[in-house]
Amino acid sequence: MPRVAPLAISIATGDSRPIAHQIVDAVRLQITTDQLSVGDRLPSVRGLAQQLGINPNTVAKAYGQLTIEGWLEARAGLGLFVAVRREQLSGEERERRIGEAVDRFVNEVVAIRYPPDRAVDLVAHALEAIAPSKIA
Structure with a gap:
């Protein structure tokens, strides 16, 4: 089973962006800058929520958006992984x-x-x- 890639994310309480958006932006940046590679497994929703001290629903919302946008892929019973990037935007x-x-x-x-x-x-x-x- 692939190891879980650590996510170096910090939440800024003074940031005008919602926390879920901060998570989305941080994961996108880590993928774009090769801190996370294709196939890396992300922490579970509960695991990241606990790490950040936030509600698991917020992490689930961020992960859901990243999955819809094609940054992450869900593998049944295994978790979320960094997806192969494809040009999605016109x-x-x-x-x-x-x-x-x-x-x-x-x-x-x-x-x-x-x-x-x-x-x-x-x-x-x-x-x-x-x-x-x-x-x-």
């Missing part, structure tokens, strides 16, 4: 999603009165640090 959908993300980011930058040029630099550095060879 160019149009990718553009729509990035547009929404940019809008949210810009609104936050404006709301906190942060210098735009500094914000752009921070985004560029964050992207380079996460996956320099994955961005294209």
Whole structure:
């Protein structure tokens, strides 16, 4: 039986995103940056809920979304595993999603009165640090 891959996830209580969304984002990032590999088994719903000190329903919701989106696959009686990635989004959908993300980011930058040029630099550095060879 495959070993369970540890999930280095931390929940930020001050984050505006719901906890389930934070889990989804963290797992996506770990898969995208090869911290989790295809075939790695994830902790059980109860196991991750206990690790994070949250309700198991929240983990189940996050895992469900990741499964629907194709990031994870359920294997009957065995658990959840990192799925083989396939390009699921059309160019149009990718553009729509990035547009929404940019809008949210810009609104936050404006709301906190942060210098735009500094914000752009921070985004560029964050992207380079996460996956320099994955961005294209």
